Amino acid sequence: MITILLYNATMCLAFPGRILKLTGDTAVVDFDGVEKDVNVSLIKGAKTGEYVMVHAGFAIQKMGEEDALEVFKLYKEAEGK
C-alpha cells in the first residue's frame, strides 16, 4: 500500500524540467528521467530544450540551463563586494 504522508501540498510545490516535445499548448517535459505533460500556455515562446519551472501542471517560468544550485554564485558575489 502506498501511504501519502499527510496528503500532498500541491499549491506551492514546483519542480524544474526540460521541454522534450511541444504540441500547441502542451509540452512533454522531462524531470530527471520522468516525463509528463505540462501546459505551457502561461509562458511566452516556449521552445524544445528549454528548462521550465512547473507548478500544478503548468509551466510558470523559464529557467536558464545552468546548474540548479546557483546559490553560491550570489553569495560569492556578495562576499566579494
Add this chain to the structure above:
Amino acid sequence: MNETDVLKNIHILAKKIGREVNLMEVCGTHTQAVARAGLKSLLPKNVHLTTGPGCPVCVTAQEDIDAIISLTLAGIPVATYGDMMRVPGSFGSLDQAREKGAKVFDVYSTEEALEIRNSKLEIEEDLVFFGLGFETTAPMTAYAIQKGLTVYSTHKLFLPAMKALLEIGELKIDGYICPGHVSAIIGSRPYEEMKVPQVITGFQPNDILVSVYMLLRQLAEKRSEVENEYVRLVKESGNPEALGEIFEVFEKTDGNWRGFGTIPGSGLKIKEKYRDFDAKIKYKDILDKVDFSKSRKPTACKCGEIIRGLKSPKDCPVYKKGCTPDKPIGPCMVSVEGACNVEYRYEK
C-alpha cells in the same frame, strides 16, 4: 564555498547586529523546507525565523470553506487541491462530505478538474472548482475559467497581507523571506513599496541559508532593499503572460483572510465578463441559504494568531492535545504547509 561558510558568516553577522532579529518567511513551502532541512536549529540564538500567512489553505476563511461544503452537500460536484479535503468547516469537511456520498474530487491541477468535468460526470452535471491560492495558482484558474470551468474564487493577492502585517505592527518584522513562486509571477518590483529588508528566496536548503545571510547583511549594513536570491527563476518583471491571464479574468476586491479578517484589495473576484463561470453567482440561491453566522472558527484554535506570527503552535492550547494531523481542529494542522502540521512532524 559551502554551507558551513555561509553558516559561519551568519553567526558572525548575528553577533555584529547584537540584538534579537525577527525574520519572517511567508510561504508555506518555505515553512516546510526550513523544517525538512532542520535549519532553525543551526541559526544563532538571536535570529528567529517566524512563520507568516503563506499557507493558502490556512488563510482560507471559514465562510469560504463552509460555502464550498454547502455546495457539495447540495449535490453539486466539487473539485479542489488535496490539502483542502480535510479542513474542518462548520458543517464537516469535504472529505467527510465525500464519505457521505457527495461528489468531491481532489485534483493536482485545473486541467485534471476540466478532464473530470468533461469525462467523468453526466452531461448535465456541473463541476465547481474551489479556486484557492495566491498569484501562483490564480493564472491556472483563470485559464480554466476561459475553458469553461465554474469556479468559486477565494484566490488572494499576497503582498497586501505582507503589508498588513507591517502596518498592524503587532510583531517586529526585521526582514521578509519572500515567496519564490509568487515572485516568479509578480517579479521583484512590487516588493519595493515595503520599506523593510527583503530577499526573494528559492526552496532548496541552501537558498534559504543564503537568504538569511543576505538579510542579516542588510541589517548589519543598515540597508533596506529588495534582493533576489532566486535569480535562476525570478525575473524583475515576473511573468507578464501569467499576470495578464489573471487580470483578464479576475479583478481586485476585498479579501477575507483567516486571522486577518478583511484586507482591502487582496482578493480576486471573477469579472462580470465571466459571470457564467462564477459559482458565487450561479449558485447564489444555495449560498444565500447558508447560515454563515455559524461560521465560527473553533474557539480554542489559535490558527489566526499563528498565521500572523504572533503565536507559535506550541502556544496553542489544543496543539497536540486534541489537535493532531489525524484529528485536526484547525487548518494549520491539516495542511502539510501549515505551521502546526510542520511543527508536529518535524520538531524533535
Add this chain to the structure above:
Amino acid sequence: MKNNESVELDHGGGGYKSWELLQDIRGVLKSRGKWTNCEDDAAVYDLGKQKLVFTSDAFIVEPIFFPGGDIGKIAMCGTINDLSVMGAKPLGISLSIVMEEGFPKADLMKIIRSINKVSESSGIPVVTGDTKVTQRGKIDKIEITTAGVGLAECVIENNGIKVGDVIITSGDLGEHAITLLASRFNYKTKIVSDSKTLNKEIEEVGKYLNACKDPTRGGLAANIVEMANKSRVKIVVNEKTLPYKKETVAVSELLGIDIFSLASEGRFIAAVSPKNSDKALKILKKFNKEAKIIGVAEKGTGVYLKTELGALRPIEMPKGKLIPRIC
C-alpha cells in the same frame, strides 16, 4: 479505533492507523500458544534444533499488470521475503485467489505463469491453495493471499539492532511505489517495480544481519521506525547517502508524497555490526550494486535524518491518506 467507527482507507496504509488497527485485533486474538515473534514479519515456532517460521499476506493492486511485474509476482515475492528477512529458508507457499465474475481467464493464466516463474527461479514451490469467484461488483477484479512456511536455524529479529551498528539497504528503494504511481498519473519513466525474491541474498549475508526488514507498506519510514523502537536505539539516516534514484525523487516531489513512505517489494534494510559491514556489502553488491550504508544506530530513541545542512530532524511513522490498491 472505537467500535462505532468504520474502517477507513488509512487503516490499510501501513502507517500509524494500520498499526492501531492491528493492536485492536491483537487485543482480541491474544492466545499465541508456543508461537513467538507474532508481531514480526513472520511468526516463529521453536522445534528445537530449528525454528518453524510462518507468515501470510494479502494483495490488492491497481493496475494488476505493471512494468516489472504483476499481482502474482508481488504475492509470491512478498511472502517469500517475509520468511527470508526472518532468516528462514522458505519451504512452500499456499496460494488463495478470489476473483470477480468476468475476470478474463487469459489474465488469470498470465498471473499464474508469473507466479510459476518466481517459484522456479527461487526454487520454492506452491503446494496448496484455493480459488473462489464472487459476483460481479463484489470485489474489484482479483485479490490474492499467500502464506508460507520456512525453517530457520537462527531467526533474525527486528529488535536486534545494537548501538554502533550501521544500517544498510540492499538497493535503491521506493521503485515499486513509483512504478504504480507513474502508471496511475500518466508519467513516463524507465523505472520498473523492484519486486523480486530476497531469499538467495539473505542466505549468503544472513549471518551478518543483526536485524532485518523489508520496507514494503509504509516504506523506509514505517519499517525503520519499527525496528528502532523495538531495538530501543536511535537511528540517524544520512541525507547525503539516501537510497533513492533521481527519478524516484522527481515523482515523489511532483506528487508531493514523502519519499520515505514509498514501498519497495524486493529490497531489505538491515543492521550490521561495523566489523561485518564491508563483508556484507561486498556480498550484497554482487546482487545489486546500489547496496549501501545509509545510517547508523546510536544510543537514544527515535529515527532522524541528518540533513544536508548538518541538522537533525525526525523521520516519523507515516500517517495519512492512502492511494488505494497499489500493493
